[in-house]
Amino acid sequence: MSQLSIAALAVGAVSFLGLCAGLRDAWFLGLLSLTCMLAGADAAYQEREAWAITFLSLGALLALAAVSAAYRDRVRERR
Template sequence: MSTLTIIAFGVALAAVVGLCLGLPDSWFCALLALACLLGGVDSVLRDLRAWALAFLASGAMLSGAAVYAAITTGRSGRP
């Protein structure tokens, strides 16, 4: 298991634990996007094209969800 994979698992675990402890949705999605992008980079380095594409696409969708959550929370005034 490479260092990037271990870091990606750690970030994903931190996101899930943070969600259980009341982490805002924008932070949760941003941390999961970071984990997906780290997994995608690791897949690119290992030359696994299908996994890299899947990780990078899911990372892009999660970063869009994080931005959307941050904007809607800012407009409604909820913490």
């Protein structure tokens, strides 16, 4: 198992533990995005193009969802 895979698993575990501990949605989605990006980098390094594209695309969507969640939290705080 490569170091990128271990890092992705560690970040994924931290994100789920944080979710159980009440971590905000923006942080949870951001950590999941980082997990997908690390997994995508590992897949690209191992020349698994389909997996790399899938993980990197999912990571980008999760990053967009994290930004959206952070914006929604900011709007709620202002009201």
